[in-house]
Amino acid sequence: MDLHSQLSQIIHPSRVLTSYLHRIAYANDASYFHLVPQAVVQPNSISEIQSLFQFTQKNNIPMTFRAAGTSLSGQAVTDGILVDISKHWGNYDVEENGSLIRFQPGIVGGFINNVLKPYGRRIGPDPASIDACMMGGILANNSSGMCCGVIENSYHTIHSMTVVLPNGFVLNTADPNASQIFENEQPHIASGLIELVQRVRSNTQLAARIQTRYQMKNTNGYLLNAFLDFDSPLDILTHIMIGSEGTLGFIAEAVLQTLPDYPRRYTGQLYFKNLQDAAAAIPAIKESGARAAEIMDRAALRSVQDNPGVPSILRQLPHGSTAILVEYQAQDLESIDSFKKEAQQVVKKIRLLHDPEFTDDPGVQASLWKTRKGIIPSIGGMRTPGTISINEDVVFPVHHLADAVIDLQHLFTDFGYPDGAVFGHAKDGNLHFLINQAFNTDSDVRHFDGFVRGMVNLVSGKYDGALKAEHGTGRNMAPFVETEWGADAYAIMCDLKSLFDPDLMLTPGVMVNADPQSHVTNLKTMSLVSPEVDKCIECGFCESKCPSRRLTLTPRQRIVVQRELARMRLTIHAQAALNKIESDFSYAGIDTCAVDGLCATACPVSINTGDLTRRLRAESVTPRADRIADWLARHSALTESIAGMAVRLGHLTESLIGANGLTSVIQIAEKIIGTTLPKWNTHIPFPSKIPCNTNLLTTCHPERQRRVSILAAEMLRFAQHDMKKCKASNVNLSDFCDYKEFIFFPSCISRQLGKPGNKNFLSLAETLLTVASRADISLWMPPNLTGHCCGMPFHSKGYNNAYLLALHKTLRQMWEWSEDGKYPIITDTTSCTHMLRTCKQDLNKEDQELWNKLVILDSIEFLHDIVLPKLNLQPIDGDVVLHPNCSVRKLGLEAKMAAIANRCARSATVPLSLGCCAFAGDRGLLFPELTASATQKESDEVNTREYDGYYSSNIPCEIGMSGATGRDYISIVYLVERASRA
Secondary structure (H helix, E strand, O other): OOHHHHHHOOOOHHHEEOOHHHHHHOOEOOOOEEOOOOEEEOOOOHHHHHHHHHHHHHHOOOEEEEOOOOOOOOOOOOOOEEEEOOOOOOOEEEEHHHOEEEEOOOOEHHHHHHHHHHHOEEOOOOOOOOOOOEHHHHHHOOOOOOOOOOOOOHHHHEEEEEEEOOOOOEEEOOOOOHHHHHHHHOHHHHHHHHHHHHHHHHOHHHHHHHHHHOOOOOOOOOOOOHHHHOOOHHHHHHHHOOOOOOOOOEEEEEEEEOEEOOOEEEEEEEEEOOHHHHHHHHHHHHHOOOOEEEEEOHHHHHHHOOOOOOOHHHHHOOOOOEEEEEEEEEOOHHHHHHHHHHHHHHHHHOOOOOOOEEEOOHHHHHHHHHHHHOHHHHHHHHOOOOOEEEEEEEEOOHHHHHHHHHHHHHHHHHOOOOOOEEEEEHHHOEEEEEEEEOOOOHHHHHHHHHHHHHHHHHHHHHOOOEOOOOOOOOOOOHHHHHHHHOHHHHHHHHHHHHHHOOOOOEOOOOOOOOOOOHHHOOEOOOOOOOHHHHOOOOOOOOHHHOOOOOOOOOHHHHHHHHHHHHHHHOOHHHHHHHHHHHHHHHHHHHHOOOOOOHHHHHOOOOOOHHHHHHHHHHHHOOHHHHHHHHHHHHOHHHHHHHHHHHHHHHHHHHHHHHHHHHHHHHHHHHHHHOOOOOOOOOOOOEOOOOOOOOOOOOOOOHHHHHHHHHHHHHHHHHHOOOHHHHOOOOOOOHHHOOOOOEEEEOOHHHHHHOEOOOOOOOOHHHHHHHHHHHOOOOEEOOOOOOOOOOOHHHHHHOOHHHHHHHHHHHHHHHHHHOOOOOOOEEEOOHHHHHHHHOOHHHOOHHHHHHHHHOOEEEHHHHHHHHHHHHOOOOOEEEEEEEOOOHHHHHOOOHHHHHHHHHHHEEEEEOOOOOOOOOOOOOHHHHOHHHHHHHOHHHHHHHOOOOOOEEEEOOHHHHHHHHHHHOOOEEEHHHHHHHHOOO
């Protein structure tokens, strides 16, 4: 019996992945290691975890747990069975009014903080990856961060946990009888822990070393301080599991004590002539009560000095200069005022290169933090193609920090890392450094080995620091745990591992590893693929944003597979395997990518994996299909008419044979013609009734025309000139409030699907015109709308020529409608707004000149800035829920959408589990399982209660969310219409 069949007896076959595609997709984490698992399994219960433990021990196959896979030290890869807990372990519960938070390990840390925000609380650990990493990893690595220090980490804030040991024993440590249960049912382990306590405490030299070393950050090896801090086996068990990197058991659930979430902040960036001056300032900064003190050497600052939004002074800093980003945080105004006085005193004591500038302005604070947070992506993005960005973290005694940084810089020079940069949490002596390294030859590997050993000698030998501060020991520091801790401490760790996992089947090679070369074994190589792929550093930050992550692949996995395909194409004997993985990737990697671009919003190097998918789709387009798409684009009026007829026919057929009957007909047709067809969705709206509105714009006074044109140009400068800024633009249209000249362009989808199924509703176009009329604002709707489209349906499918034909035609017509860009154009579908506002790079020079002068506004902006101030609103006595779709978020319009809803209803809720619905035009009709998977978390949250209205701003998204929740999602325009009725 093969491995898939064996594992399928334990776990449902759909959650057992053994294809080469999936094994490759999970072969990498955020570290520089590469191990291909024999199988990937996705258990959903403790009983399945117990069965997996039994199976791996019986069959002598190692097993490793993986949450988000953001591990930087190789803890989340294996050549055995990889247990993916990111799919089914996401439950949580707030307890004791927010003072405790209960959660399962497969939930993102940033999400937990969002859950706690209404209570004014947060979890203690604050890793930089908190919006991507999961709680299982945070606990397993005892992660910390910029403000966490050594007292707010998981070890010090753990309340209780439910743990599953390798022998199958399950214990909830909060059970009133937990101590007795543990000691009675696991006497060998309980007594073994007591023996280890005695060995540690009887060795006074070792005990003293443990106490000293945990006064600074240290995640190298097991947390031996548990043997000094606690006496009972139960307490030791609870705390020794923290930081054990999944090598001692599985934490199925945990409860953390929460901490205050400080709402007030005071931030400043201090510049020093050299490292010595900066290091000398750290004790005073720390004593003043600063929560964060982030040091950045000149190389780190140089890497970000040309990034938009960072302080301009960075480009003027001399060689050798250093910066420290300082932030004070407090609960109330009085406390923050006290910190301001402390900061004023501190700057008088230290030697600064420039006068300090502290601020409590959130916008300026964000700019300062952008400097610090931009270092990793900037250096990663600048690396030579084919190299890997390696991010390490070490700890030095604070009083040695300046000398240690200089020594690290010398080490970079000695080993030829000109882009090596040092930065980190100065008040804790915790430094991160980045280098870019290739592993393509034996010489590359030997070179890196020499560097690592030189770093170990420097950190552990010269300065007696910690080789790991917060990233975990992993595979890369496992050979050097004994070097740092000594033989006695290392023997304790080895015996601890054997006590819990005598067969050494659980995450072998991590923490305890007898191989002195494990840090340079099973290394990644970065095959070159294409520009949008090659700069990926495989950090995994994108994954929590991806709508297909629970169904098929994530953006990182798509890139990992593309790299493997590139490698295989160079191998003569890999053709059969290559064909199989390409075939599997067609569905998992291409068909089920929503190309929504949300991955780019989380990516440190701004990769939109949707661009990769569109390119792959374009490469697969046949000449015949391309000709058909061109014909459709050239005859777009006829295309639109056919689409409307198809929708009417679908509704008619549904009324005759029912939705299930229509679905059966489509499935039969698919089998006959051998291709995927759109499935019928009962929530598809009806074709719109487009009102007749052919009145020409009123001729304005010349001075008024001039002012409108100037205002349009000013808006355009913010909203469209720099499309990177456009993504976060929040255009203020208040300057247009005195004018009534707007062009209304109902999108092709709202023209064909703009009438909700409820007969009481007008079409979307009629509703927007009605609302504008109530505000005494005239929208002029051109008579020749039919056949004009932004081209997005062609663009997303890879029909590039058809896309450009459609876009060119529409922009030219918009130029005429707006009288050469004089009047703003309002669209009623946010995805079309986004397409029209981000298409500049696709246009020819002539069209770009027109585009530069057009002002294209979304209905959300129009309602918020122009219409609402002119309406006499009567908010509905009800609560509504919003789905700000991905285009709303990429355009930075969430706040305006929420403000509209809060003006028009008693309350408005945006789900914490908000994601992309993945309907993606017709993707949700072609592959409805994609939308079902993508919307599961959000729909579950929405359906926990009844709302009085469900609103979005994009018809495909409204169809997707309606299908997922069973509720009728409609445009937010309808909410404004309800609240503005006389």
